Amino acid sequence: MFLQRDEIxxxxxxxxxxxxxxLRLAIEEDHEAQSFGQGLTxxxxxxxxxxxxxxxxxxRLTGMYWLGQRxxxxxxxxxxxxxxxxxxxxxxxxxxxxxxxxxxDRSAGALAAxxxxxxxxxxxxxVWTGDYRAETFGDFGPCLEELQKLRAAIHTDVHAVLGNHxxxxxxxxxxxxxxxxxxxxxxxxxxxxxxxxxxxxDDAHFYRVDNIEKAAHDIPHDAYSILLSHTPxxxxxxxxxxxxxxxxxxxxGGQICLPGGFPLTxxxxxxxxxxxxxxxxxxxxxxxxxxxxxxxVPARFNCPPEITLHRLIRG
Numbered sequence: 269m270f271l272q273r274d275e276i277x278x279x280x281x282x283x284x285x286x287x288x289x290x291l292r293l294a295i296e297e298d299h300e301a302q303s304f305g306q307g308l309t310x311x312x313x314x315x316x317x318x319x320x321x322x323x324x325x326x327x328r329l330t331g332m333y334w335l336g337q338r339x340x341x342x343x344x345x346x347x348x349x350x351x352x353x354x355x356x357x358x359x360x361x362x363x364x365x366x367x368x369x370x371x372x373d374r375s376a377g378a379l380a381a382x383x384x385x386x387x388x389x390x391x392x393x394x395v396w397t398g399d400y401r402a403e404t405f406g407d408f409g410p411c412l413e414e415l416q417k418l419r420a421a422i423h424t425d426v427h428a429v430l431g432n433h434x435x436x437x438x439x440x441x442x443x444x445x446x447x448x449x450x451x452x453x454x455x456x457x458x459x460x461x462x463x464x465x466x467x468x469x470d471d472a473h474f475y476r477v478d479n480i481e482k483a484a485h486d487i488p489h490d491a492y493s494i495l496l497s498h499t500p501x502x503x504x505x506x507x508x509x510x511x512x513x514x515x516x517x518x519x520x521g522g523q524i525c526l527p528g529g530f531p532l533t534x535x536x537x538x539x540x541x542x543x544x545x546x547x548x549x550x551x552x553x554x555x556x557x558x559x560x561x562x563x564x565v566p567a568r569f570n571c572p573p574e575i576t577l578h579r580l581i582r583g
Contacts (some may be wrong), residue, residue, distance in 0.1 A: 270409060270412055270441045271440055271441055271444070273437070275440075276437050276440050276441075277289070277293070277437075279440040280292075280293070280436065280437075280439065280440065283439075283440075283451070284451065289436075292436050292470075292475075292477060293436060293437075295475055295477060296435060296436060296475060299474070299475065300404055300405040300435070301404060301405045303317075306474060307432070307473055307474035307475070307476060308472070308473050308474075308476070308499075308501055308536070308537050309473075309535060309536070309537060312404075312474065312535075313535070313564065314403075314404060314433070314563055314564055319564060320564050320565055323564060323565050324565045324567075327565065327567060332567075332569070333567060335567075335569075336524075336565070336566075336567025336568055336569055337377075337566055337567055339567065339568040339569060339572065340375070340377065340378055340562050340566050340567055340568045340573060341377035341378055341380075341381055341573075342381070342572060342573065343378050343381040343382055343385060343560055343572075343573045343574065343575060344572050344573070344574050344575075345385055345389060345574070345575055345576075345577060346574050346575075346576045346577070347576070347577045347579060348545075348546050348555055348576055348577070348578050348579070349578075349579045349581055350513055350553050350555075350578060350579070350580050350581065351581045351582075351583040352492065352512055352513075352553070352580070352581075352582065352583070353582065353583065354490075354492045354512055355464070355492050355512075355580055355581070355582040356459075356460075356462035356463070356464065356492065356582070357460075357462070357582050358459045358460030358461060358462040359459055359460075359462060359464055359492070359580055359582070360580065360581055360582035360583075361579065361580070361581070362392050362393070362459065362464075362579075362580045363390065363391045363392050363393075363577050363578065363579045363580070364391065364392070364393050364394070364395055364494075364515075364577070364578040364580070365386065365389070365391040365393070365394040365395070365422075365424075365575065365576075365577055366394075366395050366397065366515055366555070366557055366575065366576040366577075366578055367382065367394070367395070367396050367397075367557075367560055367575050368396065368397040368398060368399065368431075368498070368516070368517030368518075368557045368559045368560070369397075369398070369399040369431070369517045369518065369520055369557070369559030369560065369561050369563065370382075370396070370399065370400050370414075370415070370418070370559070370560055370561045371399060371400070371401065371402045371433070371561030371562060371563055372400055372401065372402075372410075372411045372414035372415050372418070372561065373401055373402050373410040373411040373414060374402035374561065374562065374566055375402075375560065375561035375562055375566060376414075377566075378560050378561050378562070378573050379414055379417075379418060379560070379561070382418065382560050382575055383417065383418055383421045385575060386421050386422055386575070387421060389577065391424060391577060392424060393424050393425060393427075393457065394422050394424050394425065394426045394427075395426070395427050395428065395466070395496055395515060396426060396427075396428035396429070396447065397428070397429055397431070397496050397497065397498050397515055397516050397517045397518075397557070398428070398429050398430050398431025398432070398433075398434060398471065398498030398517065398518070399431035399432065399433040399434065399498060399517065399518065399559070399561075399563070400415055400431070400433070400434055400438065400442075401433050401434060401435075401438075402433070402563070403433065404432065404433050404474075405435075408434075408435055408437070408438050411438075412438065412441050412442070412445075415442065415445065415447075416445050419445050419446055419447060425446075425448065426446060426447045426448065427447075427448045427449075427450055427455065427466055427468065427496065428442065428447050428448070428449055428450065428468070428496070429449070429450055429451075429468040429469060429470065429471075429496045429497065429498055430449070430451070430470055430471050430498065431471055431473075431498035431499075431517070431518065432471050432473045432474035432475065432498065432499075432518070433563075434471070436451075436470075439451065449468075450466070450467060450468025450469075450483070450496060451468070451470050452468070452469050452470055452477075452478065452479040452480075452482040452483045453467065453468065453482070453483060454466060454467035454468070454483055454484065454485070454486070454487055454493075455467075463491065464491065464492040464493065464494065464580075465487045465488075465491050465492070465493040465494070466493075466494050466496065467483040467484055467487065467493060467494070467495050467496065467511070468483060468495070468496040468497070469483050469495070469496070469497050469502070471498055471499075472497055472498065472499050472501060472502045473498060473499040473501060473518060473536070478497065478502060480495075480502065480505050480506060480509050481509070483495070484509050484510070484511070487510075489510065492512050493510065493511050493512055493513075494511065494512065494513045494514070494515065495509075495511040495513070495514045495515070496514075496515055496516070497514060497515075497516045498516055498517060498518050499516055499517075499518040499519075499536060500514065500516040500518070500519070500536070500538055500542050500554060500556045501518075501536050501537050501538050503538065503542065503549050503552070503554060504549070506552060506554075507549050507550040507551065507552040508550070511552055512551075512552060512553065513552065513553045513554070513555075513578075514552060514553070514554040514555075515554075515555050515557075515578065516554075516555075516556055516557070517556065517557045517558075517559045518535070518536060518556075519531070519534040519535065519536050519543045519544060519556055519558070519559075520558055520559050520562070520563060520571070521543065521544035521545075521556075521557075521558030521559070521571045522534055522543065522544070522558075522571050523558075523562060523563065523567075523568055523569075523571055524567070524568065524569045524570075524571070525569060525570040525571040526570060527570055528570070529544070529570050529571060530570075531543055531544070531571070542554065542556055543556060544556055544557075544558050544571075545558075555576065555578065557574060557575075557576050558571055558572070558573060558574050559573060559574070560573045560574065560575055561573070
C-alpha cells in the first residue's frame with residue numbers, strides 16, 4: 269500500500285519546505301501533459317494525443333513491430349571506466365551501477381531482464397536517473413509496484429533523481445522503498461576514511477526545476493563530485509560548477525535509430541556526440557545511458573537497452 273495524497277504532500281513540505289513544495293506541485297499540475305512550448309524543447313512528442321497509436325501502427329504495417337519488441341527486451345550490461353587524478357585512492361575501483369529511463373509500467377520484459385542481470389554482477393553503489401513511469405501524467409501506482417520489485421533485487425544503497433515523466437508525488441514512496449532521492453541535494457559517500465560527493469538535480473528538461481548551485485552547496489572544492497541529472501542538457505552548467513562526472517539518460521540513445529546507431533531524434537538540446545555513451549566537456553567526464561526501458565512504443569531498433577557499470581579509477 270502506497271501513501272495517500274495528503275500524507276505525500278505533508279512529507280514533501282517537511283522535506284522541501286512549504287513554499288518550494290507548493291511551487292513544485294503547481295508547476296507539475298500546470299504543465300504535465302503539455303505538448304508544445306514547455307521546457308528546453310518546443311515539441312514533446314510523448315504528450316501528443318495518438319502519437320503512440322500512430323508510431324505503433326506504422327511499425328505494425330511494415331512488419332517491424334515484433335522485432336522491435338524483441339530488441340527492447342535484450343538488455344545488456346556495459347562497462348565504462350572513468351579515470352581521474354582527483355579521485356581518492358580509497359575509491360579506485362569503486363563501481364556504480366547506473367539505471368535510467370526504466371518506464372517500468374510499460375517495459376515489463378526489459379525490467380525482468382534487468383532484475384536477472386543485477387543478481388549476477390558486482391557493484392558498490394546504484395544510481396537511477398529518472399523517467400520511472402511510462403506516461404507523463406496519471407496514475408503512478410503500477411510504476412511504483414514494479415520499482416519496488418526492482419529495488420528488492422539491488423543489494424546496495426540507491427540514490428536517484430526524477431525525470432520529465434515523473435511526478436514529485438512519487439518521491440516519498442520511493443524513499444520508503446529505500447531509494448534516497450536527491451532533489452537539488454548532495455550526499456557524501458565514504459570509504460576507507462575518504463569521501464566523494466554525489467549530487468542530484470530535479471528535472472531540468474521539462475519542468476526546469478533544477479538548481480545546480482543548491483545541489484553543489486557545501487561540496488568542498490577539492491572533493492571528487494558526481495552529478496546525477498535526468499537530462500545531460502545541463503552539461504555546461506555542471507562542468508562550470510566543478511563536477512568531475514555527470515551521469516544521465518533521457519535520450520534513450522534515440523531508441524529508434526538508423527543502421528550504425530544514428531538516432532532519428534534525441535529529444536534534447538545538445539551535441540549528438542553526447543546523446544549516448546561516454547563523452548567529455550571541459551574537464552568533466554560524462555555518460556548518457558541509452559536506458560533500459562522504452563518510451564511511447566515498446567520497441568527499439570539499432571539501439572540496444574542497457575544498464576551501465578561505471579568503474580572509477582584513480583590515475
